[in-house]
Amino acid sequence: MLTVRVRSAGNVWLDIGGNEVGTGITIECDSTDDYIITVNNSNNYAVNYSLFVAIN
Incomplete structure (x- = not known):
């Protein structure tokens, strides 16, 4: 399973x-x-952001 969060x-x-994921939303x-x-x-509005990716 792939879990991604930004x-x-x-x-x-x-x-x-092809799946759009907005800020604060998790997709699996x-x-x-x-x-x-x-x-x-x-x-270029975001000053900073973080991307979390987990593969289980």
């Missing part, structure tokens, strides 16, 4: 295999597919 002080969102993916995680800092 927190930020701005407008940051993720694209995970339970498959054997490959995932590309893209962090988008909309209009």
